[in-house]
Amino acid sequence: MGQAAYLSQHHHTSYHISFYVSVPESVRWPVLVIAILASVVGSQAIISGTFSIINQSQSLSCFPRVKVIHTSDKIHGQIYIPEINWVLMILCITVTIGFRDTKHMGNASVMTVMLVTTCLMSLVIILCWNKPPAVALSFLLFFGSIELLYFSASLTKFTEGAWLPILLALFLMTIMFVWHYATIKKYEFDLHNKVSLEWLLALGPSLGVTRVPGIGLVFTDLTSGIPANFSRFVTNLPAYHRILVFVCVKSVPVPFVPPAERYLVGRVGPAAHRSYRCIVRYGYRDVHQDIDSFETELVARLADFIRYDWHRSQHTSPYAEDDASHSNESSSERRLAVIGTVTFSGTPGYGIEESVEPASVSIGFSTVESVTDVIEMQAVGAEAVERRVRFAIDDDDSESDGQTKMYVQLEEELRDLMTAQEAGTAFILGHTHVEAKQGSSILKRLAINFGYNFLRRNCRGPDVALKVPPISLLEVGMVYVV
Numbered sequence: 001m002g003q004a005a006y007l008s009q010h011h012h013t014s015y016h017i018s019f020y021v022s023v024p025e026s027v028r029w030p031v032l033v034i035a036i037l038a039s040v041v042g043s044q045a046i047i048s049g050t051f052s053i054i055n056q057s058q059s060l061s062c063f064p065r066v067k068v069i070h071t072s073d074k075i076h077g078q079i080y081i082p083e084i085n086w087v088l089m090i091l092c093i094t095v096t097i098g099f100r101d102t103k104h105m106g107n108a109s110v111m112t113v114m115l116v117t118t119c120l121m122s123l124v125i126i127l128c129w130n131k132p133p134a135v136a137l138s139f140l141l142f143f144g145s146i147e148l149l150y151f152s153a154s155l156t157k158f159t160e161g162a163w164l165p166i167l168l169a170l171f172l173m174t175i176m177f178v179w180h181y182a183t184i185k186k187y188e189f190d191l192h193n194k195v196s197l198e199w200l201l202a203l204g205p206s207l208g209v210t211r212v213p214g215i216g217l218v219f220t221d222l223t224s225g226i227p228a229n230f231s232r233f234v235t236n237l238p239a240y241h242r243i244l245v246f247v248c249v250k251s252v253p254v255p256f257v258p259p260a261e262r263y264l265v266g267r268v269g270p271a272a273h274r275s276y277r278c279i280v281r282y283g284y285r286d287v288h289q290d291i292d293s294f295e296t297e298l299v300a301r302l303a304d305f306i307r308y309d310w311h312r313s314q315h316t317s318p319y320a321e322d323d324a325s326h327s328n329e330s331s332s333e334r335r336l337a338v339i340g341t342v343t344f345s346g347t348p349g350y351g352i353e354e355s356v357e358p359a360s361v362s363i364g365f366s367t368v369e370s371v372t373d374v375i376e377m378q379a380v381g382a383e384a385v386e387r388r389v390r391f392a393i394d395d396d397d398s399e400s401d402g403q404t405k406m407y408v409q410l411e412e413e414l415r416d417l418m419t420a421q422e423a424g425t426a427f428i429l430g431h432t433h434v435e436a437k438q439g440s441s442i443l444k445r446l447a448i449n450f451g452y453n454f455l456r457r458n459c460r461g462p463d464v465a466l467k468v469p470p471i472s473l474l475e476v477g478m479v480y481v482v
Contacts, residue, residue, distance in 0.1 A: 047088060051081050059251040059284035061183045062176045064459035070287055077285055091168075099161060111151040112166070118143045175455065182434055182452040185482035187221050194225035201269050209238045213423035215299070216241030219430075219462065223248050223279055226268075229430040229476040236476075243420040244268070244275040245302070249282065249466075256283040263298075265305040266336035271409070274416060276302060279336065291427075291467045299421050301339045303414055308337060310410045314403070427468045431475040432456075434482060448482065 006022035023031050057063035072078040118140060125136040154162065203209040220227035227246070234240055246268065261281070268275040278298060282288060289297070434456070436448040463473050 047085070050084055050088065051079050052077060054081055054084055055079055056284045057176060059282070060253065061251070062180045064175070064179055064455045065461075065465050067460060095164065111147055111154050115144065115147045115151050118147060178447045178451045179455060182448055182482070185448075186432065186434060186480050189480045189482055190220070190222055190227055191225075193228040194222055195228065195231045197226065197269060199231070200226050200275070201273060203234065203240075207238075209234060209240070211242045212239050213420060214241045215243040215245065215417075215420045215423075215425040216428055217295075217298075217425060218244065218246050218428045219466070220246055220248055222246075223250075224277075227430075229478050230428070232478065233428060233474070233476045241420065241426060242274060242423075243417060245298070246275075246277045247298075248277070248279045250279060251284055252281050254283045255285040257281045257286060261338055263301045263339045264336040265301055265339050267309065271309070271413060274413070276305070277336065278302070291469065294466075295425055299417065303417055304339050305337060306413050306417065307410065308339070310406060310413075314406060425472060426474055427463070427466070427472050428474045428476065429462050429466075429468070430478045432478045432480055434480045437481045 003019060003022045019035075020028060020032070054063055054066065055068050058065055058068075066081055066083045069080045069082070070078065071080050122136040122140045125131045125139060126133055218227065218230050218233075220229070230240075230246075264279040264281070266277050268277050278301070280294075280298075434448055434452055436445045440448075463470075463475070
């Protein structure tokens with residue numbers, strides 16, 4: 001605006017009007033300092049914004065996995081992505097060498113960003129604020145008409161350098177589209193090739209399949225059914241762990257998920273099978289736990305669910321019918337419970353004692369008031385971190401034989417969980433290769449066979465993203481034909 005005012009008074013004498021020519025001599029140096037500070041703020045805003053967008057995009061399965069470093073214990077959104085930082089540095093050097101002139105570099109900044117922001121804001125007014133479409137249309141017409149004037153003036157600079165951000169945007173959009181498309185196709189393949197629960201329950205010594213000590217965490221994208229990679233695992237190695245947990249880590253389209261609503265736990269089959277399903281929900285701005293804290297809290301949530309499930313069985317049906325009810329539910333998966341929000345009437349069934357730092361594990365369970373049976377568990381391994389989990393069973397209401405038997409089974413299941421964690425935890429993940437099926441178009445074959453597989457090979461794998469220790473990792477090879 002200052003340049004325009006200067007041009008209106010000196011248009012007959014000056015053909016090239018630069019910014020500092022239009023600044024009065026008395027304030028030229030202060031304006032120079034302000035301009036330098038503004039450029040620093042602008043560059044930092046671009047870097048921080050890029051980190052946040054990439055982090056949120058990969059949480060929504062729209063971008064390949066990259067390393068995200070959280071640089072603050074108090075501010076969750078303060079992150080650093082080394083790979084993206086290197087890419088930004090290379091792009092900055094390339095643009096500087098390629099354009100060589102600040103005039104051309106300035107032409108690379110167009111009004112497209114403001115125009116797109118206005119259009120997206122109109123959608124926010126309708127979809128998020130639930131305002132009438134007339135309000136959004138009025139907003140779009142008022143601000144969009146002003147920005148269109150500036151945008152039309154900048155179109156003449158397209159060939160001078162404005163093509164660069166548009167080219168970069170198209171390139172990034174192609175990467176995001178290919179990654180998201182292949183991820184969706186992989187999920188559909190898993191959905192159509194999952195095995196039934198009856199197949200899992202039929203596995204036993206008669207088929208040469210044995211149960212080994214420990215906890216097996218099978219990571220899958222499915223929220224129901226048995227994933228195909230587990231059936232392939234059992235086919236090649238006829239054994240699986242005494243405690244089996246199908247873990248599904250989901251990123252939901254909300255910024256944060258409260259810790260009390262993060263874990264959904266349920267049984268897979270009857271209680272005697274010792275198989276569970278756990279859905280762990282994270283918001284796209286949540287900080288994912290390290291694997292040690294995740295394992296500890298997952299076991300604690302499983303113990304909480306076990307007590308809740310037996311407590312529910314006690315109050316919904318007589319114990320004489322309990323075995324029958326559990327058998328009837330073996331043919332289908334039972335409902336998942338949000339562990340952390342359920343409440344019990346009576347003394348909690350277990351307590352947690354941790355000697356690790358409180359910030360590493362977010363556990364807020366009630367304390368144990370009357371303890372009659374205490375089982376202590378100490379972590380084994382190379383790390384000098386002592387963890388003790390106390391499982392306690394009440395005997396105040398154990399007058400009847402049925403209730404006594406139920407508490408014995410509850411204690412037995414908690415003891416099995418404790419013994420399995422002492423034996424160790426194995427993380428079972430799929431090592432996938434995706435191929436386009438026969439008869440696919442050339443564009444799809446290029447996107448899947450070359451584009452997606454190139455990105456998958458050169459980005460962080462799921463084991464690295466989950467920080468799984470290599471000694472505890474079991475990978476199952478899978479070929480996806482989509």
